[in-house]
Amino acid sequence: MTDVREIESSLLDFMRREVFAPDLELTAETDLIASGFDSMSLVRVLLFIETSHGFWIPQGEINAETLKNIRSLAATVVRLRA
Amino acid sequence: MNLIELLDKSAATWPDKPAFIEGENRVTYSALATQVHSIAAVFSELSLQPYSRIGLHFPNSIAYVELTFALWKLNVVVVPVPVEGTDGEMAEIVESLQLDAIVSPTPRSNSIQVQPDCHLTRYARNPRASHHDLNLAFIRFTSGTTSARKGVALTHETIRDRVVTANKALEITSNDTVIWTLPMSHHFLVTIVLYLSQGATVVLARHVLATPFLDAVQRWRGTVLYASPFHYAMLAQDKSSTAISTVRLAVSTTCAISEEVAREFEKRFHLPLSQALGIIELGMVSLNSTDASGRWNSVGRPLPDFEVQLLSPDETGAGELAIRGPGMFDAYAAPWMPRELVAPDGWFLTGDIARFDGDGYLYLLSRKTAVINLAGRKVFPEEIEAVLNRHPAVRESRVYGRPHPHLGEVIEAELVLDGEASALDSIRAHCRAHLASYKIPSRLHIVTELPRTSVTGKIRREPVAAV
Numbered sequence: 406m407t408d409v410r411e412i413e414s415s416l417l418d419f420m421r422r423e424v425f426a427p428d429l430e431l432t433a434e435t436d437l438i439a440s441g442f443d444s445m446s447l448v449r450v451l452l453f454i455e456t457s458h459g460f461w462i463p464q465g466e467i468n469a470e471t472l473k474n475i476r477s478l479a480a481t482v483v484r485l486r487a
Numbered sequence: 488m489n490l491i492e493l494l495d496k497s498a499a500t501w502p503d504k505p506a507f508i509e510g511e512n513r514v515t516y517s518a519l520a521t522q523v524h525s526i527a528a529v530f531s532e533l534s535l536q537p538y539s540r541i542g543l544h545f546p547n548s549i550a551y552v553e554l555t556f557a558l559w560k561l562n563v564v565v566v567p568v569p570v571e572g573t574d575g576e577m578a579e580i581v582e583s584l585q586l587d588a589i590v591s592p593t594p595r596s597n598s599i600q601v602q603p604d605c606h607l608t609r610y611a612r613n614p615r616a617s618h619h620d621l622n623l624a625f626i627r628f629t630s631g632t633t634s635a636r637k638g639v640a641l642t643h644e645t646i647r648d649r650v651v652t653a654n655k656a657l658e659i660t661s662n663d664t665v666i667w668t669l670p671m672s673h674h675f676l677v678t679i680v681l682y683l684s685q686g687a688t689v690v691l692a693r694h695v696l697a698t699p700f701l702d703a704v705q706r707w708r709g710t711v712l713y714a715s716p717f718h719y720a721m722l723a724q725d726k727s728s729t730a731i732s733t734v735r736l737a738v739s740t741t742c743a744i745s746e747e748v749a750r751e752f753e754k755r756f757h758l759p760l761s762q763a764l765g766i767i768e769l770g771m772v773s774l775n776s777t778d779a780s781g782r783w784n785s786v787g788r789p790l791p792d793f794e795v796q797l798l799s800p801d802e803t804g805a806g807e808l809a810i811r812g813p814g815m816f817d818a819y820a821a822p823w824m825p826r827e828l829v830a831p832d833g834w835f836l837t838g839d840i841a842r843f844d845g846d847g848y849l850y851l852l853s854r855k856t857a858v859i860n861l862a863g864r865k866v867f868p869e870e871i872e873a874v875l876n877r878h879p880a881v882r883e884s885r886v887y888g889r890p891h892p893h894l895g896e897v898i899e900a901e902l903v904l905d906g907e908a909s910a911l912d913s914i915r916a917h918c919r920a921h922l923a924s925y926k927i928p929s930r931l932h933i934v935t936e937l938p939r940t941s942v943t944g945k946i947r948r949e950p951v952a953a954v
Contacts, residue, residue, distance in 0.1 A: 423924045444668070444695045444717060445571065445925050448862045452897060452929045461893060465724025469696055 412458075413479040419453050420475065433476040442472070454482055490624060490643050491560040493650070493684040494520055501661055501686040507549045508707060509691040514549055516686065526557035529601055535588075537562040538618035540626065541607075542580060542589035543672070544568040547693050551671050552679060554590060554605070559643070564623045566638075567672040571923045580628045583637045583821045585616035619823060625676065626820045627767055629865075638820030639767050646676050649770035649814035650684055652792045653677040656774040657736070659711065661686030664733075666709040668693050668700065668718055673864075674740075677771045678713060687711075697725040704731045712737040715863035716744040719760055720893060723751035731756055736776065738763050742860040742895040743851065749783035762786045764851065768835055769793075770814040773849055785848040795849070796834075797841060805842040805852055809834045857948040859888030860895045866926050868948070871900065874921045878914050880906030885937045886928060887951050899951075900928040901937060908933055 413433050421431050424446045431440070447467065455461045462485060471481040497506070498520035506519045514522075535541070541563050545551045558565050568580055568589060581589065588609045590601065598606040624643045641649075659665070665682050667689050682689050692703035700722065703709065709731065716739055737752075739760045753759045759779035764772045764786040772795075775787030789795045792813050797806030811833040818825045829835070838856040841849055859866040868886035875884040882903045888896030904910060911931055918927045938947040 422919060423927065438695060442695060443693065444715075444721075445862070445864070447695050448717060448894060449924055452894070456929050463724060464721045464893070465726060467696065467721065469698060472696065 409479050409483045412482050413475055415457060416450070416453075416475045416479055416482075420450065423453075424449055431475075433479075434474050437472055437474055437478075438469075447472075450478070458482060458486060460486065488622070488643050488647060489559060489562070490646060490680065491523070491556055493647070493680065494523065494556050497683055497686050504661065504686060505688045506683060507552070507689050507691060509549055512549070516683075519549075519553065519683075523553050523556040523560065526553055526602065526605075527560040530557055530561055530563075533599075533601070533607065535561055535563050536615070538564055538623055539587040540564045540566055540584060540616055542566045542568040542577075542584075542586045544570060544577070544589050544591040545672075546570050546592070547667075547671050547691060549691070550592075550605070552683075555675070559624055562622075564618070564626060564640075566626045566628065567675065568628075569670065569672045569923070571925070573921060573923060575921050576923060581610060584626055584628060585821070586610060587615065617823075619818065619825070621817055623817070629767065629867075639816045640818045640820045641676070642817050645814055645817055646680060649677050650681045652790060652813050653771040653774075654681055654685065655792065656771070656776055656787075656790050657681065657711075657738075658776075659685045659687050663687040663710045664707050665689050665711045665713060666692050666700070666704050666707070668714045669740075674713075677765065697721045698727065698729075701725060701727070701729040701731060704734065705729060708733045710735050713740065714738075715740065716742060716748055717862040717894065719744065719752050720748045723748050723755055725755065731758070734758055736761060738774065740765055740863070742863050744783070745892065746783060747892075753780060753783075759783065764849070766810075766835075766837055768816040769810055769812070769837075772810055772812075775848070778848065782844075782848050785844070785850050787849065788847045789849060797843070798836070800842075803842065805840055808837040808839045808841040808849075808851075810837060811835065857887070859886075859898055861888070861898060861925060862894045864925055866898060871898065871918075871922065871926055871928065874918060875900060875902065875914065877921075878910075878917045880904050880910035880914060883937060885946050887948065889951050897930075898926065898928045899930045899932065901932045901934045903936060904933055 425431055451462055471477055498516040502517035503515050505513045506516045507514045541558055543565055555565050566584055568577055588607050590607050592604045594606045595608045598608040601607050622642045623640055624646055625641045626638045628638050659682055665687055690703055690707045692700055694700045710733055712734055719739055737758055737760050740763045749760050761775045761779040763774045766772055772793055773786045773789045775785050794811040796809050798809050800806035816826055838854055839851050840853045841851050843849055857868050871886040872884045875881050882905045885901045889899050891897045940947055
């Protein structure tokens with residue numbers, strides 16, 4: 406089973422590549438919304454999680470807590486996968 | 488006529504009413520009009536030629552609106568350039584629509600500062616695009632096949648006609664407060680321009696999360712919501728007790744809504760979602776404002792100003808939707824093709840397969856065209872295939888939309904490779920370099936050959952099943 410660190414790292418890779426501008430110094434603690442994460446970014450990330458982990462995160466799970474940063478998002482993936 | 492007249496009239500009628508609210512910033516109609524005229528005065532020093540084409544590369548903001556009206560005042564043709572595009576995609580818009588300049592919030596090489604956070608970059612080019620004796624105001628870039636025509640061109644008069652026609656269904660007045668979430672570079676005319684022409688207040692609330700959006704509705708007593716099914720799906724799953732009882736109309740646009748979202752939204756907020764049919768060549772053709780609860784999957788009865796027919800109907804009555812009416816586009820821009828040649832008898836073929844029920848409500852069933860709708864963003868498979876095919880390891884490709892329960896469709900691609908399967912990482916990197924991120928296929932499938940039609944040998948584009 407993939408652990409939370411691996412999920413965190415794969416989300417970090419994905420967001421660096423496909424969501425944020427290359428010059429943003431993105432870490433697992435970066436505030437996503439403040440960095441310009443918009444609804445199209447959310448579409449991309451939910452699709453990435455679905456493709457790589459095989460399930461869709463219900464949009465009701467997406468709130469200020471779960472989308473705070475990549476760490477909280479990875480924890481959400483682990484919690485919902487269980 | 489010039490669309491600035493609509494704003495000036497609103498400023499004279501409702502000078503102290505807020506036109507926009509963005510965060511804590513409120514801009515009245517009077518202040519908005521004053522700012523627009525002052526920006527126009529600065530631009531007029533730059534000797535912009537009438538009907539020159541200027542790209543607007545700005546994020547959602549009040550400045551976006553001010554710049555559009557200021558350029559219109561100077562009879563400049565405004566071309567939205569989406570901020571999410573890559574440099575290559577921007578270059579394609581500049582090239583194919585023969586833009587004379589671009590304005591953006593950040594400086595570029597050779598740009599000149601018009602005002603703080605507004606820089607103009609000119610493109611030296613010869614000859615300039617002709618305006619074909621039309622009072623052009625706006626060109627929306629549409630990327631399509633290499634043979635397709637890019638850009639839909641609209642005059643000031645056409646946009647005014649669209650606004651007047653659409654408001655017969657939307658019934659926006661100065662008592663309305665619209666809560667706005669969508670990108671202005673994709674939605675502007677029968678929305679922002681319409682709201683401003685009627686003295687409504689627009690709250691810029693482009694929140695990705697449900698809670699701040701609902702807070703904005705409550706705080707500003709929103710009466711009209713305009714959003715995509717993806718936004719409504721977020722709201723429908725909100726678990727708070729926040730009520731939005733001030734809202735009289737929630738318009739869902741850009742792609743078909745699922746029954747689950749329609750039902751859950753109505754259950755949560757006691758308000759049905761009204762689906763609208765908007766077509767870039769025509770404006771807003773239809774809105775389900777009369778029976779959104781009972782017929783959640785209908786786009787409503789077509790607006791009375793439009794004539795609608797279904798061509799070559801099958802035994803169930805479903806046929807291709809053809810529409811005739813006011814506000815139809817004036818020309819395709821590149822290469823130039825006037826409306827009279829596209830629709831000689833006034834009928835525009837939409838490419839949508841539709842049917843009517845016994846009470847005249849319209850239902851969209853499928854499309855004849857292959858355009859993919861990802862959570863409301865239109866994506867042309869040919870554009871992505873052209874990028875894929877430029878990669879040295881790709882012999883040919885086929886891009887299609889796969890139905891997705893939450894997003895409408897997602898983008899997938901089949902590839903016939905000349906190289907090794909290990910080239911996939913490099914192909915993905917190539918896509919990232921040349922496509923806006925939402926256009927990157929979420930899955931790449933390696934195949935040995937592509938499905939083709941037996942007669943013409945063209946790539947087959949029939950619908951793909953959901954997983």
